Amino acid sequence: MSTYLNGNFGYAREDMVILTDDQQNPMSQPTKQNILRAMHWLVKDAKPNDSLFFHYSGHGGQTPDLDGDEDDGYDEVIYPVDFRVAGHIVDDEMHRIMVKSLLPGVRLTAIFDSCHSGSALDLPYVYSTSGMLKEPNLAKEAGQGLLSIVSQYARGDLSGIASTAMGFFKKATTGEEVYERNKVTKTSPADVIMWSGSKDDQTSQDAQIAGQATGAMSWAFISALKKNPQQSYVSLLNSIRDELQSKYTQKPQLSCSHPLRTELLYVM
Numbered sequence: 001m002s003t004y005l006n007g008n009f010g011y012a013r014e015d016m017v018i019l020t021d022d023q024q025n026p027m028s029q030p031t032k033q034n035i036l037r038a039m040h041w042l043v044k045d046a047k048p049n050d051s052l053f054f055h056y057s058g059h060g061g062q063t064p065d066l067d068g069d070e071d072d073g074y075d076e077v078i079y080p081v082d083f084r085v086a087g088h089i090v091d092d093e094m095h096r097i098m099v100k101s102l103l104p105g106v107r108l109t110a111i112f113d114s115c116h117s118g119s120a121l122d123l124p125y126v127y128s129t130s131g132m133l134k135e136p137n138l139a140k141e142a143g144q145g146l147l148s149i150v151s152q153y154a155r156g157d158l159s160g161i162a163s164t165a166m167g168f169f170k171k172a173t174t175g176e177e178v179y180e181r182n183k184v185t186k187t188s189p190a191d192v193i194m195w196s197g198s199k200d201d202q203t204s205q206d207a208q209i210a211g212q213a214t215g216a217m218s219w220a221f222i223s224a225l226k227k228n229p230q231q232s233y234v235s236l237l238n239s240i241r242d243e244l245q246s247k248y249t250q251k252p253q254l255s256c257s258h259p260l261r262t263e264l265l266y267v268m
Contacts, residue, residue: 001055001057001111001218001222002016002018004222005053008225008229009053009268011053017038017041017042019034019035019038021081029081030058030080030081031080031081031082031086032080032082032083032086032087032088032089033086034080035078035080035089036089036093036097039054039094039097039098040097042054042098042108043097043098043101043102043106043108046102046103046106047103047105047106048103048104048105048106049105049106050106050107051107051109051268052106052107052108052109053108053109053110053268054098054108054109054110054111055110055111055113055218056078056110056111056112056113056114056120057111057113057114057215057217057218058078058079058113058114059078059079059114059115060076060077060078060079060112060114060115060120061076061077061079061088061115062074062075062076062077063075063077063088063090075090075091075092076090076091076119076120077089077090077091078094078112078114078120091119091120091121091122092122094120094121094122095121095122095123095186098110098121098192099121099122099123099186099188099190099192099257100188102188102190102192103189103190104189104190105190105191106190106191107190107191107192107193107267107268108190108191108192108193109193109194109195109268110192110193110194110195111194111195111196111197111217111218111221112194112195112196112197112217113197113215113216113217113218114197114215115197119196119255120194120196121192121194121255122186123186123192123194123255123256123257124183124186124187124255124257125183125187125255125256125257125258125259125260126253126254126255127233127234127237127254127255127256127260127262129234129237129238129241130234131233131234131262131263133259186257187257187258188257188258189257189258190257191256191257191258192256192257193233193254193255193256193257193260194253194254194255194256195217195221195237195240195252195253195254196217196252196253196255197215197216197217197250197252216244216247216248216250217240217244217250217252219243220240220243220244220252221240223243224236224239224240224242224243227239230265231265231266232262232263232264232265232266233254233260233261233262233263233264233266234254234262234263235266236266237252237254237262240252
């Protein structure tokens with residue numbers, strides 16, 4: 001990724017911090033402290049017209065949401081190499097460091113090539129492959145709830161019917177409330193664009209490209225842009241999906257810190 005950014009987008013090597021687990025220097029290991037330090041370094045003193053890039057390729061997961069900002073009840077996390085000792089890094093903290101602190105006019109492109117990474121930066125605006133804003137799919141949840149009720153009725157489980165109906169109402173109401181609240185509290189005037197390797201409930205795969213281990217999302221992102229450097233946001237999302245579709249089941253996601261015109265030309 002660093003070679004591609006340097007050769008195609010003019011990001012200078014001296015302006016990069018690269019943390020990998022095969023480096024001997026302890027400061028270059030992707031420990032929790034080093035990753036958080038690098039995040040702070042990236043956004044420190046950022047001013048309008050600056051273009052920042054963050055790339056994480058590694059292990060990701062989920063943990064119970066404690067502050068009620070997730071409609072599925074789980075925060076997304078990434079795992080540093082020392083997570084068993086130092087712990088994981090939660091999406092709330094990454095949002096606070098890399099999104100909330102940015103001024104209007106600053107651009108941050110983030111790629112999360114990890115499992116359960118759909119909302120790794122807690123950006124409130126998520127877009128479909130048609131370029132439309134995704135909203136809580138209450139109709140789909142209602143259909144699933146109705147199926148459960150029908151099944152319980154056939155079994156004569158009347159108490160189950162009541163609890164399922166109440167459970168669905170609570171989930172649907174909560175999901176809509178969380179979505180609207182996040183649009184208020186997590187919208188940012190900075191231009192933060194995130195490409196993630198999978199939905200929150202999916203895993204992301206590894207790939208072997210030219211004999212080197214890499215994440216499938218990272219490979220697909222570079223491959224799609226190499227084939228066509230001049231694409232709109234929605235076209236690039238579809239191109240990345242096309243690259244992945246033949247080999248992987250994961251569904252890459254596009255999200256933004258504010259409403260995005262996805263038909264515009266993608267820039268970094």
